[in-house]
Amino acid sequence: MRFSASSAALWLACSIGLVAADSTIDENGIKSIPLRTHNLASPYLDSAMQSRWWDFGGNTIVRADQYVRLSSDKPSQEGWLFSRVPLTATNWEIEVEFKIHGSGNLHGDGFAMWLTKQRATPGPVFGSVDAFNGLAIFFDTYKNNRPGTVFPYVMSMMGDGHAIYDKANDGKDNEFMGCSARGIRNANIPTKARLTYFQDKELKLELQYRQEGQWELCFETNDPPMLPSVAYLGFSAETGELSDNHDIINVQTKNLYNTNRGDNGRPSSPGMEKGRKAGKDRNHAPKSEGSWGWFLFKIFMFFAVIGGGYVGYTAWRAQQKRSHRF
Numbered sequence: 001m002r003f004s005a006s007s008a009a010l011w012l013a014c015s016i017g018l019v020a021a022d023s024t025i026d027e028n029g030i031k032s033i034p035l036r037t038h039n040l041a042s043p044y045l046d047s048a049m050q051s052r053w054w055d056f057g058g059n060t061i062v063r064a065d066q067y068v069r070l071s072s073d074k075p076s077q078e079g080w081l082f083s084r085v086p087l088t089a090t091n092w093e094i095e096v097e098f099k100i101h102g103s104g105n106l107h108g109d110g111f112a113m114w115l116t117k118q119r120a121t122p123g124p125v126f127g128s129v130d131a132f133n134g135l136a137i138f139f140d141t142y143k144n145n146r147p148g149t150v151f152p153y154v155m156s157m158m159g160d161g162h163a164i165y166d167k168a169n170d171g172k173d174n175e176f177m178g179c180s181a182r183g184i185r186n187a188n189i190p191t192k193a194r195l196t197y198f199q200d201k202e203l204k205l206e207l208q209y210r211q212e213g214q215w216e217l218c219f220e221t222n223d224p225p226m227l228p229s230v231a232y233l234g235f236s237a238e239t240g241e242l243s244d245n246h247d248i249i250n251v252q253t254k255n256l257y258n259t260n261r262g263d264n265g266r267p268s269s270p271g272m273e274k275g276r277k278a279g280k281d282r283n284h285a286p287k288s289e290g291s292w293g294w295f296l297f298k299i300f301m302f303f304a305v306i307g308g309g310y311v312g313y314t315a316w317r318a319q320q321k322r323s324h325r326f
């Protein structure tokens with residue numbers, strides 16, 4: 001009995017150690033913790049050919065050492081990949097490595113990233129359901145009709161459950177914010193997207209496609225849309241007459257906390273300059289309850305481990321004495 005108590009204390013301490021090892025705090029005081037439930041990495045499937053945290057369907061194929069392919073470079077393909085559990089974090093960052101490639105001079109149609117109430121439902125919007133609730137990011141590689149816009153075009157759309165995606169005009173009237181990203185297809189470096197969300201404070205999309213390690217700002221706003229309280233992370237793609245391979249290679253999702261304040265939000269004034277200022281202020285600002293609680297908890301666990309070890313040792317010695325006696 002005593003021994004199991006000390007084992008439990010050790011196990012807890014190890015768990016805390018694992019969490020502490022995974023979490024990082026950047027120079028602006030933003031702490032990030034990886035969300036295992038919304039990460040995706042090779043080999044994608046377990047030994048039973050299942051994924052614990054993701055579902056996929058349609059024409060999606062998984063190649064364990066390389067990718068989850070939403071659509072192959074063939075006409076009339078439609079595939080999807082969706083998280084099994086909703087993303088419940090208030091503030092988060094999602095980094096996706098993807099690859100859009102194919103042999104045709106003409107190609108399409110692109111893929112979508114979703115943070116929607118709906119999940120795993122095929123449909124006409126890049127292979128997923130229309131009239132969705134939530135946020136969509138479209139990586140549109142085929143220009144249907146949008147004069148004056150350079151393609152590929154990356155745009156966000158906020159769906160209220162009724163709005164219909166205007167496919168004929170590449171979602172021009174649906175656009176929340178977006179940017180052109182010439183070179184995002186058939187790139188010779190790993191292409192990535194990083195979406196950062198701080199509730200009521202910030203929504204930012206950055207892309208990597210020109211040079212490895214260099215992020216291009218696609219859009220940023222301090223007035224982000226309100227996301228549904230239940231939102232699943234997903235990806236989908238479709239091809240029509242024209243086609244391309246649309247591969248998801250890796251997804252890393254992090255829960256973000258602002259350690260500068262107790263409100264869990266980003267500093268009210270975003271941007272690098274202001275961000276640094278907020279970082280400096282941290283030394284003068286009273287410590288938040290959150291970080292104090294965490295600190296005290298760690299101290300408590302430290303003594304729990306010492307105490308548990310001592311109890312275990314005493315029990316062991318008592319047993320040794322008894323066994324010597326007989």
Ligand SMILES: [Ca+2]
Pocket residue numbers: 109140141142143144167170
């Ligand atoms: Ca299009």
